[in-house]
Amino acid sequence: MKRVGGWAWCMGLALICCTRSAFAEDFSFNVFYVPNPNCLSGGVAISATQSWGFGPFGEICRVNDDSGVTLEDGSLGVASFFRFGEPLFSDGWTLVNLVSRKTRNLDSAAGSTASATITVIDAFIGYQWIWPAGLNLWLGGGVIYQSPSSVQRKFAEGESGDARGFIKDNTKTEIVAAPAVTLGWAF
Numbered sequence: 215m216k217r218v219g220g221w222a223w224c225m226g227l228a229l230i231c232c233t234r235s236a237f238a239e240d241f242s243f244n245v246f247y248v249p250n251p252n253c254l255s256g257g258v259a260i261s262a263t264q265s266w267g268f269g270p271f272g273e274i275c276r277v278n279d280d281s282g283v284t285l286e287d288g289s290l291g292v293a294s295f296f297r298f299g300e301p302l303f304s305d306g307w308t309l310v311n312l313v314s315r316k317t318r319n320l321d322s323a324a325g326s327t328a329s330a331t332i333t334v335i336d337a338f339i340g341y342q343w344i345w346p347a348g349l350n351l352w353l354g355g356g357v358i359y360q361s362p363s364s365v366q367r368k369f370a371e372g373e374s375g376d377a378r379g380f381i382k383d384n385t386k387t388e389i390v391a392a393p394a395v396t397l398g399w400a401f
Contacts, residue, residue, distance in 0.1 A: 240261075241261070241344075241400035242401060243259065243260055243261070243269075243400065243401045244258070244303055244348075244350065244398045244399070244400040244401075245257075245258050245399050245400075245401070246258070246259065246350075246352070246397065246398035246399075247396065247397050247398070248273075248394070248395065249395055249397060250275075252276060252277045253274065254274045254275075255271075256271070256396075257270050257271035257293055258270055259398075261302045261303065264301055264302065265296060265297040265300060266295065266297075266302065267295045267302045268292060268293065268295065269292070269295075270290070270291075270293070271290070271291050271293040272290045273287075273316075274288045275287050280376075281374060281376035282322050282323035282324065282374070283320055283326075283377050283381060284320065285318065285319075285320050285380075286318070286319050286320075287318035287332075288316070289314040289315060289316035290315065291312055291313050292312070292313055293311065294310070294312075295309070295310055296309040296310075297309075303400045304342075305341075305343055305344060306341065307339065307341055307342075308339070308340060308342050308354075309337075309339050310336070310337075310340065310352075310354070310394075311335075312336040312338075313333075313334070313335050313336075314333075314334045315332070316331070316332040316360075317331055317332075318330045320380075322373060322377045322381070323377075324370045324372060324374070325370035326368060326369045326370045326373045326378070326381060327366075327367075328366065328384075329366050330364065330365045330384075330385040331362065331364045332360050332361065332363070333360070333361050333363060334359070334360050335358075336356060336357070336358045336359075338354045338355060338356030338394050339355070340353050340354015340356075341353055344400060348400040349398075349399060349400075350398045350400055351395075351396070351397060351398075352394070352398070354393070354395075355392065355394060357390065357391055357392070358390050360387065361387045365385045365386075367385065
């Protein structure tokens with residue numbers, strides 16, 4: 215099932231990139247990647263007006279914690295991009311907002327399990343550099359709000375305190391500050 219979803223995601227990105235008007239004077243789309251050693255994440259920004267755009271965003275993560283817990287999650291959502299009176303795909307400050315739905319599963323070596331469905335809302339501000347060939351870099355920071363709507367936890371007998379803590383911390387409501395970096399290619 216994951217392979218079908220991955221192929222559908224790639225085909226959708228290819229279709230969006232190929233349907234760009236040959237007569238457009240400015241970039242219309244930006245395919246971006248978020249470098250993270252534990253996750254494969256990125257999306258597409260599609261310009262809707264001169265200074266506003268939106269597009270799909272997805273992420274698949276796997277983290278092996280030192281406590282013996284493996285965390286796997288995947289999310290799909292929509293991102294919004296806004297520039298202050300300037301073309302969306304040009305050098306300058308950009309506001310980014312992401313809203314997504316995440317499914318998270320945790321398993322420990324001792325047999326504990328947990329699952330959660332989480333609503334994620336991100337708000338970031340950062341500076342974007344874009345080169346004439348379309349290559350771009352965005353650096354910023356902001357806040358991430360995560361709120362689980364359903365959580366199921368089962369702790370195995372004799373589970374370590376570290377593993378219990380990791381599972382509880384990753385299935386609770388939280389607001390965290392975070393840096394953000396994206397690498398992209400505009401078309």
